[in-house]
Amino acid sequence: MLKKTKIKRRRHVIPGLGMTLGITLTYLSLMVLIPLAGLAIKSSSLSFSEFWDIITNPRVLASLKVSFGAAFIAALINCFFGFIVAWVLVRYNFPGRRLFDAIVDLPFAMPTAVSGIALTALYAPNGWIGKLLGPDIKVAYAWPGVIIALTFIGLPFIVRTLQPALEELDKASEEAAGSLGASRWQTFRMVIIPELFPSLLTGFALAFARAIGEYGSVIFIAGNIPMKTEIAPLLIVIKLEQYDFIGAAALAVVMLMASFILLFVINILQAWARRRIQEGSAE
């Protein structure tokens, strides 16, 4: 209560702090916290040993490994190629640049099932790319297929977080590095990358988080072989279809915790990196 009156008493030029704060908290509770709490309550009807049995089931563990592992690798791949895409879109002017810029958002906008079907059609053994790869290299219905789908949907996150950071990058510091005798690679490695690192982390975290939860685009291309290419969200759906609500909730809680911890760690890293270059007082 005391805090509340304090907030009210302080005078602000910009109106509406009290109201917007109320709306924000209500909205967050309704949309995010209450469903999550429901999930936790649902799974709390399990005893710990029952819970432990569900989540240490080999099939569950394998699905978690596929989901987190593939999401991580996909996010890494996106960091690399997303960086190049963002770099080219910001630094160069070429015909069709705006078109390419718009295309980056496609994975956002397309229904995930559509992208899943499209990717499957391409990479299936009789698809355009699948045919070229021959029968020995299996992409669709295998691990690489999962990674490709997750890479596809994660790209916009990296590009869109890096673009503004790249645009703000001070050209003079690159020129300074050059005038001090640094090669282009040294400038890139020692000046550009460190300054973009916080944004890169943000993009990574977003792409990673999105990929962990991705369902639609993966299930078509993954083949969903239990223990091999079955992702955790699919296992949840399977459990739901079998009316095993509690099992589904238990698995969901594990995913929630894991995602939370990962994002938390990434956020700490990011805060640390950002503090080092703290733009606020720099100019």
Added chain:
Amino acid sequence: MKIELQNINKTFGSFKALNDISLTIESGELVALLGPSGSGKTTLLRIMAGLDFPDSGSGHIMFDGVDVNTQPLSSRGVGFVFQHYALFKHMTVFDNIAFGLNVRSKEDRPSKNDIKDKVTELLHLIHLEDLANRLPHQLSGGQRQRVALARALAVEPHVLLLDEPFGALDAKVRLELRRWLRRLHDEIGITSVFVTHDQTEALDLSSRIAVINNGRLEQIGTPEEIFHKPKTEFVLNFLGEVNFFRGVVGKGKIRIGNLKLEAPEYKDQPEEAAHIFIRPHQVEIITDPKGKNQMAATITRMHAAGSFVRLELKTETDDDLYVDLTPERFEELNLANITNVYVTPKNVLVFIVGKHII
């Protein structure tokens, strides 16, 4: 190192940023490139550094007689100090200064200890020994600028180029840093060129000034020459305040309205329309007229805050005239109670329709 620029041209699209500039800077000089914003002075500095290039086929840039036009930035041996410092935000002061040494190839790179000694020496030079481990955002503007300077000096460049080095600093720090840079230059004697739009800075700091306007070199000379013998009206106007009159020059006389000044150097010339300029401190004021070479004027405003008294007058020719008097002279004339006075210029500068001067 001696820098020679020959016939430098630079166009951005259809905009001619530099127009046939030739300029020689002797070894050890401290030269100011002075001009209004957009005059091309920064472009010229960047071309010297190798951050920009002259239009293809135009001009030469020679360092000690060697054409460096094709040499890349990293091998010209130029230290460049940027207007907004351009420090590496994620590196400490120490690492910023050591950067140029750390990026050298293994064979040329000094040992860790040598680098440390060098950086410590430079930190001492810029009086920031205690701040070696700070990050740039923890420094004040003046400190950042000194770090930027130390960083440029660490690689022992032959030429130091500074782009508006004090532009982003407040007036007091600017003055301190200006004096410090002057002393530094006297100590290490490195050929230096700095860009500024501030004429007092250029007059105060440099051994020679190159005045640039609209991509052209208007005049180059010592501060005294530039100030007292400006070759163009632009230079005259740009360097300090000046009063402007339209008049007539010829037959040994300079005439402004009824005022006649002896000008024996124009004895053999017919009378021609001219632009006549008078600096505010080169006007004599008297309260009673004697002789003919005076102009009646009315004091419209005066203010005495500062090291001199500034008078604003309206002359009988209906021109505005600013006059600076010493406070002693102001007292002596008892001007506080008088509005009608007579003025005589002690020195005038005459331009006959863009031609010659006294």
